[in-house]
Amino acid sequence: MACTSNRESESSWIPPGEEYYTRLKRNLPTVHHQFVDAQLKSLAGGMPLYKVKGRGKLLPRKFFLDTEKMVLRYKGSERVLGGGSNVWSISSMSEVREGEKDFTTYLDWMDNIRDHCLAIVFNSGQKVKYLYTASRPERDMWIKGIRFAMHLGQYMDQRAQTDRYPYSYLESFVQVDKNKNGKLEIKEVMNLLKQLNARFDEKQVKQLMREAKKQEKKSDVSLNIDEFISFYHLLNTRPELNELFWRYDKNNKGYWSTRDLQDFSKQEQQVMLSDNKAKEIILEFEPQKDFREEGSKMSPTGFKDFLTSRDEQLFNSNCREVYHDMTRPITEYYINSSHNTYLEKGQLRGPSSTDAYVAALRKGCRCVELDCWDGDGDEPIIYHGHTYTTKIKFCDVISTIKEHAFKFRSQYPVILSIENHCSVKQQEVMAQYLRDILGVMLYAPENPEKKIPSPDDLKGKIVLKGKKLPSKVVTDDDIGEMSEEDEAAEIPPEERREQTTHGKLKLAPSFSDCIGMKALSYKSVSQVLDSDSLFVSLSESRSLSMIPNDINKMTNHLLVRTYPKGTRTNSSNYYPVPVWNYGCQVVALNVQTSDKSLTLNAAKFKDNAGCGYLLKPDFLLSNKEDGIENVLNGRRESGRKRLHIKIISGCQIPKPKDSKKGEVIDPYVKVKVHGVEKDTRTQRTQRIKDNGFNPRWDHDVTFDVSVPELAIVRFVIYDDDPGIDDLIGCFALPFNTIRQGYRHFPLYNKDGDKLNQAMIFVHASITDLS
Template sequence: MNHLMTIDGFLMYLTSPEGSIFNPEWQGLFQDMSQPLAHYYISSSHNTYLMEDQLKGPSSVEAYIQALKRGCRCVEVDCWNGANGEPVVYHGHTFTSKILLKDVITTIANYAFKASEYPLIVSIENHCSIEQQEVMARYFRDILGDMLLTSTLDGGVASELPSPEALKRKILLKGKKIGNEPESFTGEVSDEDEAAEMNKDSLASESPPTDAKKSKQNLCKELSDLMFCKSVHFHSFEHSCTSAKPDEMSSFSESKARKYSKEAGSDFVLHNTRQLTRVYPSGMRTDSSNYCPLDMWNMGCQIVALNFQTAGMEMDLNDGLFTQNGRSGYVLKPEILRNRERLFDPEKPEEREDYHPLLFSVKVISGQQLPKVKQKEWSIVDPLVRVEIYGVPLDQAKQETKHIDNNGFNPCWNESLRFTIHTPELALVRFVVEDYDTASRNDFIGQYTLPFTCIQPGYRHVHLLSKDGMSIHPSSIYVQIKITEL
């Protein structure tokens, strides 16, 4: 026996998990899951009930099923008064269809831990009357049963939230909560919700400010008592530093979050070492488009909510980040975003103590069995490959190969692309294959996104995914990866 490998055997090896660009060591659950909740990125969905746009599309429990199967660990439920005393879920003041809250909670109970055993956060926008809030509280208690956790595990006042490990298979509700007011049955709370924020977003800049008057809403104690995380209005970073409790969470629209990241970078990073921060798309995104989540992750924001129903680069990045760590929906933030002593500024990565930029070289060699993008039998793709880097501002970059005429079966590029990576822990790499078109926009063929830290150097296969993140096996590209210190 010669112990030789045949051509077929060699090809099988190259396309096997050992030949993948994704280091198999990082695919399973490998991170420390015993740190406080605020130390993790959490895969999060916005207006989870919507299947399409934000104005007139259908609401459906199917949208919850899809998000939860995809590893989402924070879903949103907008509750409004419904007929016959039954609370409904829909996008308030729009023409989106309505579904029963009871059905949403039942679906969450059935699918919460199918993809991951780690805690599921349910973010509640509560617009209901006291009577229907009582119904809400009853449904949450009765349908979720033992899965529902309403207070920190030790019962005392903790300085940090519990860890994902301590909260396994638990559902945590986040919403408005009565403070320490003396009311016996109901409490008044300020209405600090997305609807108000969206109205501000859509106001013309010359309009007088409308946020001076906060509408008040009565809150039912039974529902308030079920909240694990309390929605609070954000006053300032100084205020949160001195006064905020670990279970208090503020939500920011993307524009507000971007403003804070520019004006108070390291203060925002410090805030996110202690508090959970939720970011959601601007009210102007009525088509359910998404913002780039990287800008928020760079600040250490944990709950960066995206419209899961909208395919594109933004959801590719979300899927890419959460591909690691057993697809559990939780990824431990890099040490630079957990350290309270040495604050990291994403705008100035070179100022960190352990600054070691890397040279990332990608030789794009060939493609295998790329799918046709036009249905006509005679159509053949003219493929090109683009490598995109997402991370701190200094790392944002894109380079692409030339296109190959009329060859989707086995195109060969043999082109080298080079990038400098200043903050490897925050970088994501996206490989995109497109069908070149001289007259119009290139057509999308496939993509694959993964964290830079999960890349396995050497000769590797990149298995392509569809626009919706599904495998389009056996389509792939073959690359050589080199990572060296500068």
């Protein structure tokens, strides 16, 4: 049964154009309409700006802000084949800000350079575009204009949930109506369907178009805008949701009562709803005015909006709040961590930037790395020593971290993992910067307590991890020596810029006093267990070659940090699951590299509000003689679970980025549990030929999981090809955050950006096996 919307907005639709956007602007909160009317007109007409490339090269371009197509575009470049796009989608932008430190250092010959610069940050946080304007007022106008466009896009996304004429529908109509006659002919509709990744028989499409026109005659099969919207709704009908709805419509009323909603929630979703909560849901999601006003009836459309809402997704919405006990010693938590944070690309060549720190913090990292070296003019710098990576100022990095450390999703501490290669003189400069810039945010107690602080104790604090002098050292004559930890020594000699040395570095007392977490160089397990340090680092190779029980013993004494081996010069990542299973708390990854490992890291730290700290399972905090061997081998007497997932359908799954024009995908879903070796298994669905728009699988997969506390479930959607299957999108989440019942989950591309409107519909159930 086709379900069309009967929303209040049907009779008050305004076609796309000036009136439509004017109404959106008036409804958009926190916007000064005088600015919108005057400034947007200037920006839409185009203004000359400079793109800042590489080490400060200025490229003259003319930029246009188009709030109808929701893009920022530019002209003036002679693009070569294979180059990037000159159109930047507003929906892909996450932030715009002023005064960037990194590239302005290359333009310091210009006056007031930071007053002229702005940076646009894209969704993944790793991609940033820099622009240079003629004046500060012009810079501010662009920043305000782009921010307005971003708010407008968010507002239109919200309206899409309740407005019969969401922006995406109107945009589709305008783009496909090539002859601009206000109607879509059959050929134009067929082209649209190809763009939407759906293959329909022309006869079937004509029948849907007639249904949309509410006519039987076969002569006119063109669609005006109102008929197109009806056609789009027919196309978006979800039979699998309607089947579920009619199952709980007890008396074939055509709607649900509050009791029907409660029955569905109890039987299928494993959630008990009170009468008041059921009414709240109807009030929030029901589009029909009369049903909504009564607060006791839900239509099929209201049910669809409810079931596709964020709070009903597969990931448990309760886990979006901090619910772990945050008062335990910090050694009892996994900590979201970044390796060589300053690098934007590879380990040997390419840029270092402060924006890389912003990207890591945006992704939830609470431990970032600083490789500190002597710079010119007694100015300490950060870069990957003995390589061709660019250099950035230590003071700029500290300022950036202070600005962004607690800006995103967490108030829990940020740990600065210091690799100190500086002379005593420049260490003293660093100490002064730390105290002047961070002030009270710096955690550097004069008399550290023996009690290990908790994440709660360190809220709002920035903590340095590094070598520290013994407390008895009180004069400059007694400056101690510090072993140099030089990861570049692992890089093949022929790829190094300089040869590494293995001498000693002296440690300045003023810098030592800034260290809040004392670190040591690993020599043996017994040495670690006998120390009073709070941190030890193990390379990827060493951590995977050690006895798991030995590592777990160390993690019960201090924080164990692991990092990629130096031969990963392309910034690839190691598989983090085994070292998490051993109990390692600080598993540092190259967050600039979007790959499976980073997907798993993002999934793991999605839990507990994404605050970057996760309390480890009790069995990893035990000092029992038998250690964790039984757990890692899957020989547990309790806690085992069976996960059953029915992969039902997909919705608006896009083509792979580089697919051929007009090609329609053949999607299938692969599901893998990542955990202890016994639990790590993969299953997949069949492929659905020529349908990414609304594929239907109805495929069951089952996993027996012995250690659910350590398991991560990852879904990957591929396009089945004769050669290598293209990855379209993926989604992953910790086992213990899975919500039972009928659920949707979104898809993310390989860069970690959300694929708009793409969803997978599943049913999940979990049963105890012990």
